[in-house]
Amino acid sequence: MILYWIGSLVALFVLFPVVVYLLRGVLQAAEGIVPSVDRITAAAAAGSRDLDAVPLLLTTQAQVKQTVETVADYGGSLDQIVDDA
Amino acid sequence: MPAAGIVLIIAVLLIVAALVYYLVATIVALRKIATGLDGAIAAVGEIVAKSAPVEAVVNDINGNLDAAVDALEGLLVKKVGLNDAIGLIDGLYPGAGAEGMRNFPDSGKIVPPRIGEVYTRGVLTLARLGREAPIAAASPEGPVLRHASRASSEVRVLYPNERQVRPQRLPNSPVIGTDSPVRYEQALTPGVRPRPRTPLAAAAGDDETKGES
Numbered sequence: 001m002i003l004y005w006i007g008s009l010v011a012l013f014v015l016f017p018v019v020v021y022l023l024r025g026v027l028q029a030a031e032g033i034v035p036s037v038d039r040i041t042a043a044a045a046a047g048s049r050d051l052d053a054v055p056l057l058l059t060t061q062a063q064v065k066q067t068v069e070t071v072a073d074y075g076g077s078l079d080q081i082v083d084d085a
Numbered sequence: 086m087p088a089a090g091i092v093l094i095i096a097v098l099l100i101v102a103a104l105v106y107y108l109v110a111t112i113v114a115l116r117k118i119a120t121g122l123d124g125a126i127a128a129v130g131e132i133v134a135k136s137a138p139v140e141a142v143v144n145d146i147n148g149n150l151d152a153a154v155d156a157l158e159g160l161l162v163k164k165v166g167l168n169d170a171i172g173l174i175d176g177l178y179p180g181a182g183a184e185g186m187r188n189f190p191d192s193g194k195i196v197p198p199r200i201g202e203v204y205t206r207g208v209l210t211l212a213r214l215g216r217e218a219p220i221a222a223a224s225p226e227g228p229v230l231r232h233a234s235r236a237s238s239e240v241r242v243l244y245p246n247e248r249q250v251r252p253q254r255l256p257n258s259p260v261i262g263t264d265s266p267v268r269y270e271q272a273l274t275p276g277v278r279p280r281p282r283t284p285l286a287a288a289a290g291d292d293e294t295k296g297e298s
Contacts, residue, residue, distance in 0.1 A: 004089040011096035019100050023107030030114035037121035044128030051135035057142045064146050068153045082164060082207030 154215055158186050161211040165204060172198040173212040181216060 074081065161170050167189060175182030175197035185193025 001087070001089065004087070004093075008089045008093035008096060011093060012099070016096055016099050016103065020103045020107070023103060023111075027107050027111050027114065030111050030118065034114055034117045034121065037118050037125065041121050041124040041128065044125045044132065048128045048131040048135065051132060054135050054139055057139065057146070061142050061146050061149075064149045068149045071153055071156070078160060079164070082160065082211060083205055 155188055157211055157214050158188055161208065161214075162186070162189065164208055164211070165202075167192055168195055168198050169200060169202070169204075170212065171195045172200045173204065173209065174216070176200060177209070177212055178216055 071078070161173075165173065167186075170186065171182045171192055174186075182195070182197040183193055185191070185195075
């Protein structure tokens with residue numbers, strides 16, 4: 001009977017607090033990750049929005065090509081233009 | 086049932102209740118994490134998809150610009166010669182002559198000469214090419230003719246006591262428009278505004294008035 005009592009008291013005053021302590025630690029760790037994940041999600045979404053302007057590079061590409069072709073069309077005339085500028 | 090059995094049952098019930106409470110809360114938190122990660126993964130996928138064509142396009146732009154820079158740099162050298170070209174570049178951007186020109190590897194070793202000729206604005210424009218853009222990472226540090234992000238700070242260094250330091254001591258801007266109050270002396274003659282009266286001039290004017298009377 002004494003052993004029965006000892007087992008019961010150990011379960012109540014030792015096992016129960018230890019279980020609560022460990023589970024609470026797991027819960028706190030999981031809840032601590034949530035804000036980090038939220039920030040990562042927000043940052044990734046913002047990064048994706050920043051890249052919305054990437055298609056404008058196609059315009060830049062076309063204009064650069066056009067400008068270079070225009071300069072090339074001047075050919076030897078550019079030599080004279082630089083002198084007269 | 087003995088009292089010890091009741092205590093044991095209570096202990097077991099408490100442990101099970103704690104397990105249920107904390108494990109359910111943990112499951113909820115993990116579900117939030119999974120949802121957040123799903124959103125992050127989707128956004129990262131968008132980033133990857135959007136940035137995929139960037140390299141090819143930028144390489145193409147750089148290729149075209151390289152061709153243009155090569156041609157214009159060659160034209161500058163053809164117009165003024167390699168020595169004067171380095172001298173012009175170093176004169177416009179002190180220190181830039183040491184970096185030399187891209188297509189003339191040994192040009193960086195040339196000691197920038199003093200320019201004894203007057204070159205046209207077109208030649209100077211050629212010498213400036215590629216060296217004034219604020220995004221040009223290879224731009225030489227140090228004093229420059231015009232720097233988009235540095236110009237205002239240089240002026241503030243020269244005149245530290247102007248508006249940026251004590252704005253409260255500067256006079257207010259004049260109120261203009263049809264409903265503005267008259268704050269200034271009216272001009273007697275078109276184009277001529279009377280000079281503001283200083284205390285000294287006011288005293289002299291009073292003396293003249295007394296003398297006439």
